[in-house]
Amino acid sequence: xxNLQFHYHMEILFSQPVHSHIYTLKxxxxxxxxxxxxxxxxxxxxxxxxxxxxxxxGNRMLYGTxxxxxxxxxxxxxxxxxxxxxxxxxxxxxxxxxxxxxxxPLTKPQERIRRLFMDCRRQADFSKMPLEEKVxxxxxxxxxxxxxxxxxxxxxxxxxxxxxxxxxxxQDYAHVMLSLCREEKIPARYVVGMLMGEGESHAWVEVFDGxxxxxxxxxxxxxxxxxxxxxxxxxxxxxxxxxxxxxxGQAKQSQSIWAEVSEIQTEQAMGGIRQDDYDxxxxxxxxx
Amino acid sequence: MKDFELTKxxxxxNELLAxxxxxxxxxKNNEFREQLFPFDTIPxxxxxxxxxxxxxxxxxxxxxxxxxxxxxxSEKKIIKDKVVPEEFVYLxxxxxxxxxxxxxxxxxxxxxxxxxxxxGKNKEWYILEDNLRxxxxxSYPMIAREICRRSxxxxxxxxxxxxxxxxxxxxxxxxxxxxxxxxxxxxxPGRYNAAYFEHSYFAEKTGAHLATGSELTVEDxxxxxxxxxxxxxKVGAVYRRISDEYLDPMTFYEESVIxxxxxxxxxxxxxxxxxxxxxxxxxxxxxxxxxxxKMIRYYLGEEAILQxxxxxxxxxxxxxxxxxxxxxxxVLKDVAEAGGYGVxxxxxxxxQEKEDFKKLLKKEPRRFIAQEVIDFMDIDILExxxxxxxxxDLRAFVLMAEEPMVWxxxxxxxxxxxxxxxxxxxxxxxxxDTWVLSQ
Numbered sequence: 001x002x003n004l005q006f007h008y009h010m011e012i013l014f015s016q017p018v019h020s021h022i023y024t025l026k027x028x029x030x031x032x033x034x035x036x037x038x039x040x041x042x043x044x045x046x047x048x049x050x051x052x053x054x055x056x057x058g059n060r061m062l063y064g065t066x067x068x069x070x071x072x073x074x075x076x077x078x079x080x081x082x083x084x085x086x087x088x089x090x091x092x093x094x095x096x097x098x099x100x101x102x103x104x105p106l107t108k109p110q111e112r113i114r115r116l117f118m119d120c121r122r123q124a125d126f127s128k129m130p131l132e133e134k135v136x137x138x139x140x141x142x143x144x145x146x147x148x149x150x151x152x153x154x155x156x157x158x159x160x161x162x163x164x165x166x167x168x169x170x171q172d173y174a175h176v177m178l179s180l181c182r183e184e185k186i187p188a189r190y191v192v193g194m195l196m197g198e199g200e201s202h203a204w205v206e207v208f209d210g211x212x213x214x215x216x217x218x219x220x221x222x223x224x225x226x227x228x229x230x231x232x233x234x235x236x237x238x239x240x241x242x243x244x245x246x247x248x249g250q251a252k253q254s255q256s257i258w259a260e261v262s263e264i265q266t267e268q269a270m271g272g273i274r275q276d277d278y279d280x281x282x283x284x285x286x287x288x
Numbered sequence: 289m290k291d292f293e294l295t296k297x298x299x300x301x302n303e304l305l306a307x308x309x310x311x312x313x314x315x316k317n318n319e320f321r322e323q324l325f326p327f328d329t330i331p332x333x334x335x336x337x338x339x340x341x342x343x344x345x346x347x348x349x350x351x352x353x354x355x356x357x358x359x360x361x362s363e364k365k366i367i368k369d370k371v372v373p374e375e376f377v378y379l380x381x382x383x384x385x386x387x388x389x390x391x392x393x394x395x396x397x398x399x400x401x402x403x404x405x406x407x408g409k410n411k412e413w414y415i416l417e418d419n420l421r422x423x424x425x426x427s428y429p430m431i432a433r434e435i436c437r438r439s440x441x442x443x444x445x446x447x448x449x450x451x452x453x454x455x456x457x458x459x460x461x462x463x464x465x466x467x468x469x470x471x472x473x474x475x476x477p478g479r480y481n482a483a484y485f486e487h488s489y490f491a492e493k494t495g496a497h498l499a500t501g502s503e504l505t506v507e508d509x510x511x512x513x514x515x516x517x518x519x520x521x522k523v524g525a526v527y528r529r530i531s532d533e534y535l536d537p538m539t540f541y542e543e544s545v546i547x548x549x550x551x552x553x554x555x556x557x558x559x560x561x562x563x564x565x566x567x568x569x570x571x572x573x574x575x576x577x578x579x580x581x582k583m584i585r586y587y588l589g590e591e592a593i594l595q596x597x598x599x600x601x602x603x604x605x606x607x608x609x610x611x612x613x614x615x616x617x618x619v620l621k622d623v624a625e626a627g628g629y630g631v632x633x634x635x636x637x638x639x640q641e642k643e644d645f646k647k648l649l650k651k652e653p654r655r656f657i658a659q660e661v662i663d664f665m666d667i668d669i670l671e672x673x674x675x676x677x678x679x680x681d682l683r684a685f686v687l688m689a690e691e692p693m694v695w696x697x698x699x700x701x702x703x704x705x706x707x708x709x710x711x712x713x714x715x716x717x718x719x720x721d722t723w724v725l726s727q
Contacts, residue, residue, distance in 0.1 A: 022506070022549040024538040051509050053553055055539075056388040063538065063550050065507065098367070099385055102378045235385065244538050246549050 001084045002226040003264040006194055008077040008201065010243060010257050017069040018249030024063040026055070026232045027077050027242050029193070033212060034086060035230060040079035046070050057239060058095060059232035071251075075243070080264065084226025097208050099235065100187040106236040107179040110160040116145065117183045131186065135207050135216060136223070138180040142173055143221040155237060170203040171237050173218040177205045178236065191215065192240040193230040194259040201242060201259055206233060229261055294440040298329045298670055304435045309485050310428060326718035327432050328669045332682065332700040339696065339724045342405070342413060345594030346684055347692040348584060350401045353418060353571045354688065355587035357397040360570055361387045371586050372579050373603070379654065380576060381624050382421065382569020384532060386539050390556050393466050397565040399527075400462070401686045402426075402699075405594070407665045414597045414662055416681060418580065420564060420572040422529055425699040426455050426685050427486040429721050430493075433697075436721065450724040452697030456493035458687045463496070463525050465689035466561035470524030472496040473504065473513055477530045477546045487529050496527065506550040511560045525561040526551075532566045574623040574657050575601070598660040602653040611658045612646060618658040620645065633661065669702055669718070678702045682722060698722040 008027060025044075031037045042062065044050060050064045066073070103109065109117065120126065120141055126134070149167035159179040162172035174190055181188035187208040195202040195217075204217040204224060215224025234240045242257075294301075302324070311322040334342070359366050360377055367374045377383055402423025404416040433452050437444050463472045474496045476487040491498035497513055504523065505512050512520040528535065534544040536552040554560045570576065578599050581592040600607040600618070611618060615634050622630030637645065649656055666677035680702040685695040700720040 022538070024550065024553075049508060051553065053556060056386050056390065061553070063553055065505075065550075096364070096388060098364075098374050099378055099388070102375065238542075239385070244542060246537055 001082060004081050004083055004196070004226075004229060004261055005264050006077075006079055006081060006229055006259070006261045008075075008194060008231075008257075008259045010075045010255065012073040012243075012245075012253050012255045014071045014073075014247075014249065014251040014253050016249055016251040017071050018247040018251050019067060019069045021066040021070070021073065021245060021247035022064075023066075023073070023243060023245040024061060025075060025243055026059045026061055026192075026240060027075060028060040028062065029077075029079070029081060029229050029231045030058070030060050032230060034084065034215070034224075036082040036085060038080040038082060040077065042075065042077045045072065045074040055239075057232070057234050059234070059240070069249075073245075081229050083229060095213075097187045100189045100208065101182060101185055102235075103179065103182050104236045104238075105158070106238065107159045107175050107182060109179050109183060112163045113160050113176065113179050113183070116141065116163065117180055120180065131207075131209055132214070134184065135181065135186065135209075135214075138177055139205075139216045139218045140221055142177045142180070142218040146173055146176065148219065155241070170219040174203045174205050175236060177216065177218045181205070181207055189213070189233045190236045190240055191230055191233045192242065193228050193232075194261050195229075196227040196261045196263075198258070198260045200257045201231070202228070203237070203240075204228065227261075294436055294443045295329045295670060297436075297439040300439050301329060301432070301435050302327055304439070305432065308431060308435070310431055311485055312482060325428060326704070327428075328702065328718055328720045329436070330668055330670060330675070331721040331723045332667055332680065333723045333725065336725050336727060342594070342684065343694040345413075345592070346403055346686050346694050348588065348590060348593055349403065349415065349418070349580065350398055350686040350688065350692050352580065352584040352587050353401065353420065354396065354398045356576075356583045357565070357568050357571050358391075358395055359587075361390065361567060366583070366586055369586070371582050372576070375654065376573070376575050376579070376603075377570060380570050380573040382532075382567070382571070382573050384540075384567040384570075386552065387565075387567030391558075392555070392565040393468050393558060393561040396466055396561075396688050397568040398571070398686075399466065399563040399565070399688050400459075401688075402683045403686060404681055404683050406597075406662055406681045409663045409665050411665070413594060415577075415580070415594050416597060417574070418572045418577060419683070421569045422531060422564065423683070423685070424483040424486055424529075425683055425701075425719075426695065427489045428719050429697055429699050430455055431489065432719070432721050447723070448726045450696035450726045452695065452722075452724075455685070455695050455697070456490065458693050458695060459490065459527075460494050461693070462687040462689045463494070463527060463561075463563060466563060467525040468559055468561055470511075470522035470560075471513055472525045472527065473499045473523050475499055475501065475504070475526050475528040475530060475548075477501075477534070481529070483529065490527070501530075501546045501548050504548045504551070506548065506554055509554055509557055509559055511548070511551060511554045523560060525563060527563040532569065535562070535566060574621050575603075575654065578657060597662050600658040602649055602656055602658065607658075608649075608653060611649070615642065615646065617661065619661050620649075621657050621659065623655060623657060667700070667702060667720070669704075669720075676706075678704070678706065679708065680720070696724040 029037050046066050048066050050062050053061045147167050153162050153168045153172050159175035162168035163176050178188045189206050191204050191206050206213040206215050232240045306324050312325045366372050398420050402419035405413050407413050474491045478500055511523040513523050533541040535547045537544045537547055538549045539552040555562050578601050584592045600611050602608040602611050619633050664679045667680040668675040669678045680700050683699040687693045700722045701717045703717050
């Protein structure tokens with residue numbers, strides 16, 4: 001169990017002024033069976049009226065419209081969380097589990113994933129393995145078959161495509177792992193969150209073990225304990241995109257995301273954990 | 289029915305329909321073409337008693353479908369009780385996870401249902417399909433009737449026919465019942481849509497605003513219509529003629545430019561009615577069709593009044609066995625397709641095609657349903673002034689307000705090709721008026 005503080009920062013710069021900018025954000029962590037959000041504040045620039053709601057997966061949403069012209073859109077979320085809570089046997093969160101059993105367009109397996117899945121099943125004693133061990137095996141397999149490489153895949157890359165490339169980012173690792181679990185009819189969902197240290201947002205997987213959801217981070221071949229702060233979950237990336245927006249104006253946009261998670265009392269450096277590199281201080285608010 | 293002179297007016301009526309813009313747009317090879325929807329002056333006639341029976345059956349069916357959709361997006365009892373296997377729900381293209389836990393105003397999901405029926409040679413009616421997403425076509429028999437009355441008033445004086453022009457009244461009653469407070473809007477993707485004629489016709493007849501997505505805007509959790517002078521009017525009901533995926537780029541298909549950003553959030557908070565309700569396509573899936581008689585039993589404790597065409601689900605082993613053994617007698621339908629696409633008659637396949645299809649069927653059993661070919665009752669059409677029999681179906685319209693209401697008419701579509709069973713307008717069929725006798 002850890003007491004963590006976090007700061008998530010997202011900024012979009014427009015090359016020309018835009019207006020009538022409508023956005024929906026899923027960027028606020030919520031209390032779950034394994035994490036408790038002690039404090040959470042957000043600021044949105046330009047500061048307009050913001051509505052709140054929850055989507056059908058239970059994620060907290062912010063949405064609104066900025067009518068006036070602007071060249072910058074910025075979101076900051078700060079707060080404190082207790083992570084790694086594991087004193088309960090069964091989940092309390094009320095969720096529909098079945099919806100996570102089925103493949104989506106992003107996780108749908110083709111030949112390569114099917115072959116990888118069959119290879120896994122051919123492992124000695126695979127059929128006798130308890131679910132947790134199988135899932136750990138899938139996680140390890142994914143990590144072995146993908147090399148972390150930024151800028152090759154996009155948000156539209158399917159699990160099959162990234163496996164064919166053998167490369168990807170945390171989102172791709174998660175999609176391939178979801179695809180394998182779902183081939184086995186294990187309910188598995190996509191998770192967006194933040195990881196201890198500095199970097200971008202992170203993505204991993206949660207698997208329902210029959211009683212509760214357990215987190216697995218295939219990018220790091222790591223079971224989720226108290227180093228991760230979860231923001232949202234869904235069937236795949238498209239259910240969890242942190243920011244969706246439309247605006248009017250002929251502008252190019254560049255987005256930068258930055259997240260920092262640290263322990264409140266004793267700050268420890270996390271060695272050996274891979275994250276997206278923090279991109280040169282661009283967009284870091286002053287005074288941080 | 290007395291002989292009437294209406295059939296002599298065929299050319300005049302079709303000319304008038306063309307002048308009023310009764311057209312059907314289709315996309316072929318990426319090109320948009322509008323074509324006339326040929327009208328045949330010989331009506332389909334349904335007797336009073338027979339229609340009463342249809343009406344009862346249709347109300348029962350749509351009531352059960354509405355219960356099913358409400359259940360799927362809330363408690364899912366029908367899945368827990370193992371009446372419908374969950375994969376048929378979650379893998380259906382019409383199932384939208386974003387609708388889970390969201391209750392539409394008045395709990396209505398099936399505001400307008402277009403139920404396709406055929407009459408067999410044995411006079412028995414069979415349900416072919418339940419169209420719940422955005423069923424179109426009611427405007428065609430309405431305007432055709434209007435023109436026919438003008439061309440041949442005597443015909444309507446000497447025959448006792450239910451007036452079908454009250455469809456707009458039913459539409460208005462249904463829209464007002466669901467309205468959460470505010471204006472009623474008909475949302476169209478624009479004039480390049482196949483059914484644009486219908487959108488503008490309904491707006492004119494019901495007094496609703498005809499709007500495109502850019503004329504509607506979300507503010508502080510309410511939906512507003514911006515009129516030509518820039519004035520904002522609150523909207524309480526949207527009869528949307530665009531599909532779920534395009535409705536809101538913030539929740540569904542992100543690249544949609546014809547939708548309204550954040551309209552789904554307004555709906556989620558109960559501040560606007562969307563007609564029909566998003567996600568209701570889960571019940572018009574061809575795979576789910578098989579389960580409708582079971583739904584009627586499950587939710588209403590009644591036996592289905594109107595029968596399905598005998599249907600087999602290769603997903604079930606014994607059905608698969610039957611399908612493979614009786615392959616040549618069946619028609620196979622891809623559950624994900626609509627508009628007459630993805631329908632194949634096994635007896636029209638070559639030996640090689642049959643082998644390939646059977647392989648595909650074994651590989652993806654959930655993707656298909658198989659049905660007995662129903663020997664439709666033919667209906668006469670006029671071809672070069674001569675009565676010629678053709679295959680025809682009937683789309684009945686059921687509207688849901690406090691109670692389901694069945695329109696005393698319907699769209700009768702026929703196949704112009706003498707060898708074809710497919711009557712869809714997108715496949716070049718024509719239409720007829722449907723008379724329901726009042727005595």
